[in-house]
Amino acid sequence: MPIKYTRGEIVSQTTLTPPTDPRGQIDELLEQAALANAKLQEFMRKLSNSVKNEQGKAIAYKRAPLKTKQRVAEKCGIDLTNPANDKSGMKSPFEVKDIARATIVFTTVAQMLAFRDYIYHCEEYSSLKSKQSPAVKDLWAKGIEDEYKDIKFFLKVMIKYKGQDIPHIVELQLNVSQMSRGKAYGHAFYNLSRLAEKEGKNVFLPSDVACTIVVPTKITGKTGNKLRTAITQCRSLAQGDQEIMLATNILSKMLQKNLKMAQDVKKGADDDNSGSANSSSPAAAAAHGSSSPANPYDYVNSAKPLTIKCGPYNAKKAEQQDSGPAQAWAISRLSSFVWSHFTACQAKPGVTGTAANIHAN
Numbered sequence: 001m002p003i004k005y006t007r008g009e010i011v012s013q014t015t016l017t018p019p020t021d022p023r024g025q026i027d028e029l030l031e032q033a034a035l036a037n038a039k040l041q042e043f044m045r046k047l048s049n050s051v052k053n054e055q056g057k058a059i060a061y062k063r064a065p066l067k068t069k070q071r072v073a074e075k076c077g078i079d080l081t082n083p084a085n086d087k088s089g090m091k092s093p094f095e096v097k098d099i100a101r102a103t104i105v106f107t108t109v110a111q112m113l114a115f116r117d118y119i120y121h122c123e124e125y126s127s128l129k130s131k132q133s134p135a136v137k138d139l140w141a142k143g144i145e146d147e148y149k150d151i152k153f154f155l156k157v158m159i160k161y162k163g164q165d166i167p168h169i170v171e172l173q174l175n176v177s178q179m180s181r182g183k184a185y186g187h188a189f190y191n192l193s194r195l196a197e198k199e200g201k202n203v204f205l206p207s208d209v210a211c212t213i214v215v216p217t218k219i220t221g222k223t224g225n226k227l228r229t230a231i232t233q234c235r236s237l238a239q240g241d242q243e244i245m246l247a248t249n250i251l252s253k254m255l256q257k258n259l260k261m262a263q264d265v266k267k268g269a270d271d272d273n274s275g276s277a278n279s280s281s282p283a284a285a286a287a288h289g290s291s292s293p294a295n296p297y298d299y300v301n302s303a304k305p306l307t308i309k310c311g312p313y314n315a316k317k318a319e320q321q322d323s324g325p326a327q328a329w330a331i332s333r334l335s336s337f338v339w340s341h342f343t344a345c346q347a348k349p350g351v352t353g354t355a356a357n358i359h360a361n
Contacts, residue, residue: 002164005094011131011154012094014166023080025093026072032161033066033099036168039157040100043124044172051115059104059115067099089201097154098171105175112174116151119172124155128169150175186338188230189331191223196310206328207312213328215306223306224259224299227251234334243315244337247330250321255299257322258306263296 006014013032017024041063048058073080077090106112116138119125128135139149151174156167193204198211205211215223231248238244308331309324315333320326 002162004164004166007094009131010133011097011128011135011169012133013097013169015093016162016164016166019092019094022076022078022093023073026069026076026078026096028161029093029096029099030066030069030072032159032166032168033170035159035161036157036170037066037100039159039168040102040155040170040172043122043155043157044102047115047118047122051118059106059111061102061104064101064103067096067101072096072099087200097169100168101171101173103173103175105177107177109176112151112176116153116174119153119155122155124157125153127156128154186230186335188223188226189335189338191226192308192331193335204310204332206310206332207325209309209311211310211328212324213306213308213310213331215308217301217303217305219301220259220306221299221301224255228255228299230334230338234337237337243333246315246318246321247333247337250326250330251334253322254308254327259299259302261297262300265300266296 002016003018004014004016005018006012013029015025015028015032017028019025044061048061051059070080072093075091075096076093077087079085104112104115106115120129125135135154137152139151153172153174154169155172157170159166159168161168192213192215194202195215196202196204196211196213198205198208203211204213231251234244235248238248307324308327310328311323311325313320313323313325313329315329
């Protein structure tokens with residue numbers, strides 16, 4: 001019988017591939033997740049039949065796409081193209097527990113908490129709760145204010161993989177509509193903070209000179225587009241707040257200085273080539289590391305990474321607005337600003353059915 005590798009009393013994945021082959025483990029976990037995803041959907045349908053909203057209708061859930069091989073590898077510090085670039089100190093494949101995932105967005109906090117309490121009684125969760133590491137991350141229970149918060153459950157589903165019964169961990173996220181909306185606004189800032197590093201570790205410390213954000217060339221265009229949208233949304237919420245307007249102006253200047261829109265790249269190529277066959281939009285955009293976006297107002301990938309060097313910044317003086325410390329401060333300030341607007345949610349009663357009975361008890 002094949003050996004099964006796992007992390008014992010810690011909530012983790014199980015593989016037939018040994019930990020000495022992390023790339024092989026990732027490939028296996030992606031295959032497992034495709035099977036586990038069907039089990040997760042089955043679990044969600046069971047919950048939907050047991051839980052109703054305030055109108056007596058089944059709670060709806062969102063299916064999320066499986067995490068890509070590239071994203072799983074990034075979480076593990078693995079460079080799929082060059083093993084020499086692998087990073088130490090990152091997660092092992094055992095620890096990536098959200099390849100298969102789903103989300104439920106509730107109208108009220110009361111709905112969400114009732115659903116949470118119902119899941120506490122489900123075998124998929126209870127079989128993990130005695131483990132050393134937590135099988136639930138409940139930011140609402142911690143009383144966090146002015147930050148993004150949700151509830152994430154790790155659930156165990158059993159799959160048949162290569163003739164073996166294998167437990168696979170999936171993730172279920174519970175959220176409320178206001179917080180979900182805030183997530184759409186604030187994710188651009190989160191994505192930037194996730195790229196920050198200090199001494200080889202992923203951590204965002206805006207005022208620390210040893211901390212740097214590096215946006216890889218291949219995603220600078222996408223990052224710029226999302227950030228521009230988030231900046232516009234923050235301005236619409238600012239209501240004249242001068243500090244917030246300063247932060248949005250700092251990041252707008254950063255985008256204008258470091259990135260170009262597809263139409264500007266094409267125009268520059270047309271001017272240089274005077275209508276030659278080589279002045280097509282794809283070729284022009286390729287000079288900036290990207291094929292031409294469908295939208296001429298989209299940013300294209302830059303020729304070099306976008307680098308932001310963190311450090312102390314005095315927003316009251318509003319000086320050196322094109323500096324790295326100013327940009328890092330602006331990212332942090334707008335992130336907290338977004339969540340301060342979306343953490344106040346309704347808490348009225350709003351669940352019927354089995355979950356409501358458990359919550360009442």
